[in-house]
Structure formats: structure tokens, C-alpha cells
Amino acid sequence: MKKFREVAVVGVGLHPWGVFPDRSMREMAVEAITEALADAKMEWREIESMVSGGYLWVSQREGMFGILSGTAISSAMGGIGIPITSCANACATGGAIFREAYLAVASGLHDTAIAVAADKSAGGFFRPQSEDKEFDLDYIRYVMTGETNPAYWAMECVRRMNDIGTTEDDLAMVKVITSKVAPANPKTRYKKAFSKEQVLESPMVCTPLHLLEICATSDGAGAVILCDAEKARKYTDKPVLVDAAAIGSPTFGDHTIPLTYLSAYPRPGVGILTESRNAIAAVYKMSGRKPEDIDIIELPDNSSWHYFAYLDCMLQAQDGEAEKLLRSGKVDPVDGDLPVCPSGGLGACGEAVVAQGLFQIYELVKQLRGEAGERQVKNNPKVGLAQTYGYAGNNAACILSKAW
Amino acid sequence: MAKKQVPIIEGLFTWPSDKPQLIASRCKKCGTVMFPKTAFCANPDCEKSRENVEVVNLSNKGKLWTWTIQNYAPPAPFRKEPFEPYGIGMIDTEEGLRVLGILTTYDNLKLGMTMEMTTGKLYEDDENEYITWMWKPVA
Numbered sequence: 067m068k069k070f071r072e073v074a075v076v077g078v079g080l081h082p083w084g085v086f087p088d089r090s091m092r093e094m095a096v097e098a099i100t101e102a103l104a105d106a107k108m109e110w111r112e113i114e115s116m117v118s119g120g121y122l123w124v125s126q127r128e129g130m131f132g133i134l135s136g137t138a139i140s141s142a143m144g145g146i147g148i149p150i151t152s153c154a155n156a157c158a159t160g161g162a163i164f165r166e167a168y169l170a171v172a173s174g175l176h177d178t179a180i181a182v183a184a185d186k187s188a189g190g191f192f193r194p195q196s197e198d199k200e201f202d203l204d205y206i207r208y209v210m211t212g213e214t215n216p217a218y219w220a221m222e223c224v225r226r227m228n229d230i231g232t233t234e235d236d237l238a239m240v241k242v243i244t245s246k247v248a249p250a251n252p253k254t255r256y257k258k259a260f261s262k263e264q265v266l267e268s269p270m271v272c273t274p275l276h277l278l279e280i281c282a283t284s285d286g287a288g289a290v291i292l293c294d295a296e297k298a299r300k301y302t303d304k305p306v307l308v309d310a311a312a313i314g315s316p317t318f319g320d321h322t323i324p325l326t327y328l329s330a331y332p333r334p335g336v337g338i339l340t341e342s343r344n345a346i347a348a349v350y351k352m353s354g355r356k357p358e359d360i361d362i363i364e365l366p367d368n369s370s371w372h373y374f375a376y377l378d379c380m381l382q383a384q385d386g387e388a389e390k391l392l393r394s395g396k397v398d399p400v401d402g403d404l405p406v407c408p409s410g411g412l413g414a415c416g417e418a419v420v421a422q423g424l425f426q427i428y429e430l431v432k433q434l435r436g437e438a439g440e441r442q443v444k445n446n447p448k449v450g451l452a453q454t455y456g457y458a459g460n461n462a463a464c465i466l467s468k469a470w
Numbered sequence: 471m472a473k474k475q476v477p478i479i480e481g482l483f484t485w486p487s488d489k490p491q492l493i494a495s496r497c498k499k500c501g502t503v504m505f506p507k508t509a510f511c512a513n514p515d516c517e518k519s520r521e522n523v524e525v526v527n528l529s530n531k532g533k534l535w536t537w538t539i540q541n542y543a544p545p546a547p548f549r550k551e552p553f554e555p556y557g558i559g560m561i562d563t564e565e566g567l568r569v570l571g572i573l574t575t576y577d578n579l580k581l582g583m584t585m586e587m588t589t590g591k592l593y594e595d596d597e598n599e600y601i602t603w604m605w606k607p608v609a
Binding site: 271 | 581
């Protein structure tokens with residue numbers, strides 16, 4: 067795969083995750099951008115291009131179309147006339163806009179770019195945004211089958227338990243292990259560690275997934291500033307290189323029925339989560355790295371099922387390796403040889419849909435720099451991998467590494 | 471007098487019918503089956519011609535691939551009144567399609583068991599009962 071010039075992350079910022087009914091998405095984005103600019107010791111006017119995540123809840127909140135989100139955020143910062151693209155790749159939007167901002171700099175077109183996204187997703191089960199009985203598959207699926215997001219995840223989880231023997235204890239231990247670090251992350255929403263008993267005693271939402279095994283929906287905003295690597299030292303002593311940034315989409319014949327769809331036509335040898343496996347294959351190919359090179363992982367633990375499915379996917383391991391890794395303690399978020407979700411993961415923060423990928427990138431950058439405080443991982447990581455999972459077969463992944 | 475049974479959305483399954491079936495599309499060139507009906511074949515290697523795609527009614531038998539129980543009421547626009555927890559499953563039909571649907575029961579289910587398509591009421595008003603397709607275990 068052709069690589070252009072090297073690109074570094076020089077600044078990251080997050081508005082904390084939570085529920086903020088008195089704040090607009092724009093002002094949350096401004097806070098995230100301001101923190102990222104301060105982190106990079108950069109002025110707003112030094113930003114040459116911007117990619118924004120389109121607000122998801124356009125019909126319910128703020129009365130503004132997703133396509134206007136980029137310019138709405140820039141006008142809240144003060145317009146500087148730069149090119150702005152808004153992107154709506156569902157929950158994988160954060161990773162997708164990171165890739166687009168990367169390309170803007172890697173191509174040589176711009177020396178700096180910012181990826182920024184804000185979302186106010188808090189409020190329970192997701193639901194369709196139109197009432198189009200003719201063409202909106204999401205509406206048709208939802209009213210005719212009553213399939214919620216957790217119901218879909220639970221169905222995949224039941225299949226995994228049947229096929230490879232994942233246990234209810236394994237599912238509960240995902241929350242126990244990832245929530246250990248939650249109290250140490252000032253950006254998360256749920257700053258609480260849970261015991262296995264607490265997880266198993268929480269309400270059963272969609273069998274076999276309990277409430278504490280499913281991520282909540284949250285409000286939040288993130289910003290990541292990218293720069294030509296040769297100029298990065300002007301802004302930071304610790305530039306984090308973008309080894310790879312990729313978007314994945316599904317392959318025909320995928321064995322699962324992704325959310326929004328009513329059916330699948332499984333073809334032999336194709337398997338599930340092709341969009342995710344395609345994105346991972348792309349970042350390994352682009353970076354020249356291998357799974358054994360990865361020191362730290364942020365994965366999309368939308369549910370305990372995701373944790374296992376994505377750990378296998380991201381390490382390109384056989385199905386079922388993830389459960390063994392969890393049981394062995396190797397993926398403990400702080401003490402592990404391969405820390406997974408040292409941020410506390412989606413379990414601790416809830417998902418602010420289009421901003422979530424930036425939350426993960428923020429964490430990788432802080433960990434690689436050694437700036438993660440109490441939750442700093444112990445294995446001196448040099449290479450990090452993040453992946454986000456999205457509605458309707460959207461996916462994005464990236465590999466970042468220390469450049470000093 | 472019994473209320474009239476009306477599909478919540480028309481055109482997804484044959485109705486009225488003693489033996490309702492899902493209405494799908496099949497590609498005459500490569501055999502790919504798609505639900506709901508589509509204008510074009512979804513196989514990336516197949517020609518995108520409307521003439522290649524025909525309407526087929528799916529077999530009303532299938533095997534249970536996986537399932538769950540939705541224990542909490544989803545928000546509107548989904549309606550199931552009065553709300554009771556319900557099963558949802560993915561069913562593999564004889565045509566090779568994997569399709570979603572509410573289950574008539576969540577008791578005594580086993581992966582791989584044979585399921586039969588039926589219909590069931592989700593809510594009603596003064597005139598009609600509003601129905602969708604459902605899958606029930608074959609004894």
C-alpha cells in the first residue's frame with residue numbers, strides 16, 4: 067500500500083463523557099478543540115483543514131442537520147475559512163474522520179488538520195430517525211421485529227457461547243476488569259469499579275447480557291490535531307506517529323445481520339464482522355506491523371460480547387483466544403502484558419456515538435506519552451491499536467506509535 | 471365480530487393467507503436471495519439489471535440460528551401493547567437466507583430447531599389488530 071508523508075498526532079482534547087442537557091454539541095466541541103489546541107500549543111488559526119463527525123441525533127436535538135455540524139462547530143470557534151468535511155459513519159465516525167484528517171496531511175495538501183466530533187447520544191435504546199415504511203430499512207426492521215441494539219448483540223453472544231463456550235462468568239469478568247480503571251479516568255462518566263456479583267445481579271436486558279454488560283449512551287466531544295511529522299517538533303516533544311488509519315466496510319456474504327438490516331445471505335467461508343476484519347487487515351498491511359507488535363489496545367466494548375469478538379478480530383486470532391487472554395490476566399487494563407481498554411472502555415464512559423473513536427485515540431496518545439496518571443499502563447507501550455464498531459457495517463481502525 | 475388483522479407494514483409477507491410467507495427477491499443469474507425485496511442483486515459480481523431480479527415467496531420453514539429475549543420495552547415507534555418480554559431470533563430459511571423475526575415463545579428453544587413462520591398481533595385499535603410475521607417452534 068502506498069504511503070505518503072509521515073503524519074503525527076500533536077494534540078488531543080476531550081470534553082468529559084456524561085449527560086449535559088444544558089450544553090449544546092457545539093460548545094462541547096469547542097471545549098474539546100480548546101483542550102487539543104492547548105495540548106499542541108497551537109493557535110486555532112494554524113489549523114488548515116477540518117473533518118467533523120455529523121451529529122447523530124439531528125431530528126431530536128438542536129434542530130440542526132448533521133451535514134451542518136462541521137461549519138456549526140467552526141462558527142462557534144470563529145470561522146477561519148478552512149475546508150471542512152462532515153462525515154456520518156455511525157459509531158465508527160470518530161475513526162473515520164481521523165482517517166480523513168490523516169489523509170489531508172499525509173497527501174501533502176495541508177500541514178495540519180483537526181478531526182472533531184461531538185454527540186449527545188444519552189437516552190436509552192437507539193431508535194429509527196424516520197417513519198418511512200417504504201425505504202427506511204431501520205424503521206421497517208424496528209417496528210416489525212422490535213430488535214434493539216442490545217438484542218442484536220445478545221443474539222451474537224448466544225451464538226458465540228454455543229460455538230466456543232464463552233461462559234456467563236466470562237461476560238461478567240469483562241466489566242469487572244475494564245471497570246477497575248474507571249475511577250482513575252477523569253473523562254469517563256461512570257467512575258466506579260464493579261464486582262462480578264454486582265454485574266450478575268444487574269437487570270437482564272437481553273439474555274444473556276445484563277445491564278452492566280452493555281454500554282450506556284452518553285454525551286461527549288473529542289478533538290485530535292494532526293500535523294506533518296517533520297513539523298511536529300514545533301508543537302510537541304512527544305509526537306505520536308500515525309502508522310495506519312483505515313475504514314472497513316462489509317463483504318458480501320457476511321454471516322451476520324448488521325443493525326438496520328432484516329436479513330443476511332451467508333456465503334461459505336465469509337464469517338461475521340467482515341467490516342471489522344477488513345479494517346484490521348488494512349491497518350496491519352498499511353503499517354507493516356503484526357498483531358505481536360501491538361502493546362496496547364482500545365476496543366469497542368459496546369457489550370461484553372464485543373470485547374471478546376473484537377479482541378479476537380484485532381489480534382487476528384482464532385475465535386475463543388480472547389476468553390483465554392481475559393482469564394489469564396494478560397489483558398488487564400493496567401498491569402497486563404497487553405493492556406486492553408486502559409481508559410475503562412465504553413463500559414465506563416458510555417458511547418457518545420460519533421465522538422467515540424476520538425476518545426479511544428485520546429487514550430492511546432496519553433498512554434504512549436506516559437501521561438495517563440493513575441491508569442498509566444505498566445508495559446511501556448510503543449505501539450497502540452484502536453478500533454470502533456458502527457451501526458450498519460461501519461468500522462474504522464488505526465495504529466499509532468511513539469516517534470521519540 | 472373479530473377485528474380485522476392488518477400488517478403493520480404492507481408488502482413484507484403474503485396477507486391475507488392461511489400460510490403466510492415472507493416476500494423476497496431472488497436473482498435469476500446467481501440465486502442470491504434478499505429480504506425485503508430489492509431492485510438489484512446484492513452480489514458484487516452480478517450485473518445490476520432490474521430484469522434479473524424476481525419476486526419469490528420464501529419457504530415458511532427454517533432453523534433457529536440464534537435468539538434472545540428483549541426484557542424491556544423498546545421506545546416508540548415500536549409498539550407491543552400490553553408490553554411483555556418477547557423473543558427475537560435469526561432464522562435460516564431453506565433458500566439460504568438468514569432473517570430476523572419475533573418469536574412466538576422463548577421457552578424450550580434450542581439452536582438448530584425447526585421454526586415455522588406465522589403472524590402475531592403487536593397492538594390494536596378499535597377497528598384493527600396490527601400484526602407482524604413471527605416464528606414459532608415446530609413441535
